[in-house]
Amino acid sequence: MIKHIVMWDVRGENAEARLDAAADLKRRFESLLGRIPSLMHIEVGIDVSHVSYACDVVLYSEFADRAALSAYADHPAHLAVRDALKDVRIARHQVDYAPEE
16 A cells, blocks of 8 residues: 655635635545545545644545556546646645555
């Protein structure tokens, strides 16, 4: 199994605008479940801590293996979501790992 975690900071003129952007990002990524065969599980969370060093949004997803993650990354539905959000995110961090290794 491969676990794929991505964290973003989102653009917004104020806290309400950033929350709206985060909610849109969450909705768009959650809509991928069932549309991309290799995507086994997805969770998207919006930060509630509001500490200065926290990211605004986190995505946690699971794939059977690296090939499945690659298929997700290249899937047209994922690419459409990624492209739609390219101007929303201002920072992105990612970790992919295999818990069995």
